[in-house]
Amino acid sequence: MRVAPSLISADFARLGEELENIRALGLDAVHLDVMDGAFVPNMTFGQVLIRSLRRSSALCFDIHLMIEKPGRYIDDFVAAGSDIITIHIEATDDPVSDLRRIREAGVLAGVSVKPKTPVSALEPYLDDLDLILIMTVEPGFGGQGAIPECIKKIAEAKALIGSRNIIIEADGGATVSNAAQFRDAGCDMLVAGTAFFKAADRAEAYSALKAE
Numbered sequence: 001m002r003v004a005p006s007l008i009s010a011d012f013a014r015l016g017e018e019l020e021n022i023r024a025l026g027l028d029a030v031h032l033d034v035m036d037g038a039f040v041p042n043m044t045f046g047q048v049l050i051r052s053l054r055r056s057s058a059l060c061f062d063i064h065l066m067i068e069k070p071g072r073y074i075d076d077f078v079a080a081g082s083d084i085i086t087i088h089i090e091a092t093d094d095p096v097s098d099l100r101r102i103r104e105a106g107v108l109a110g111v112s113v114k115p116k117t118p119v120s121a122l123e124p125y126l127d128d129l130d131l132i133l134i135m136t137v138e139p140g141f142g143g144q145g146a147i148p149e150c151i152k153k154i155a156e157a158k159a160l161i162g163s164r165n166i167i168i169e170a171d172g173g174a175t176v177s178n179a180a181q182f183r184d185a186g187c188d189m190l191v192a193g194t195a196f197f198k199a200a201d202r203a204e205a206y207s208a209l210k211a212e
Contacts, residue, residue: 001182002189003209004031004062006171008044009143009193018197019057025203029060031171031191034077036067039091040140047073047080054081064112064171066139067091071098078105086110086133089121099128110169114139115147119156126164132157137172143194146173151185158186176208183211
């Protein structure tokens with residue numbers, strides 16, 4: 001199981017160093033939560049910061065757009081250097097168009113579902129996406145505890161995709177204690193914020209989060 005540290009929990013005064021630390025520990029991806037204060041009750045950063053970080057890092061940039069009408073900004077986030085762009089099914093009126101635009105730009109296209117949205121809502125779009133992101137907390141803030149019922153949705157997503165080559169990602173409440181639950185449910189990529197960045201020993205935390 002891959003681990004993608006969520007930059008929302010990093011030291012924003014030392015972001016360049018934080019990315020280098022991630023790389024040095026052997027991780028290959030970082031999760032970047034873009035929040036607009038409308039779709040979720042919080043604001044973080046946008047494409048300008050991502051573009052700046054891209055110049056100093058070759059990590060996979062896993063961009064999670066928690067914004068309303070994400071189609072307005074897809075081109076901007078592609079240009080900023082995104083490797084994966086995930087939109088919320090609840091935030092777009094035309095998911096097929098948005099996903100195809102992402103893919104046509106050579107970027108992996110993902111769709112996320114909030115805790116109360118059933119995984120079955122994604123069935124019409126399976127042929128147009130590369131990643132499904134299961135939110136295991138209500139999106140907007142780090143440091144929340146995982147909702148057990150949402151971890152079960154990982155297995156539902158795994159069953160839904162069948163033989164398709166789609167990554168199953170989970171975001172919210174991951175800890176060194178429950179990482180194995182995510183893995184056993186079928187998670188391919190685990191987002192971890194507080195559990196990684198606030199750990200006394202990040203190398204040890206990374207090893208535990210991989211749940212190998």
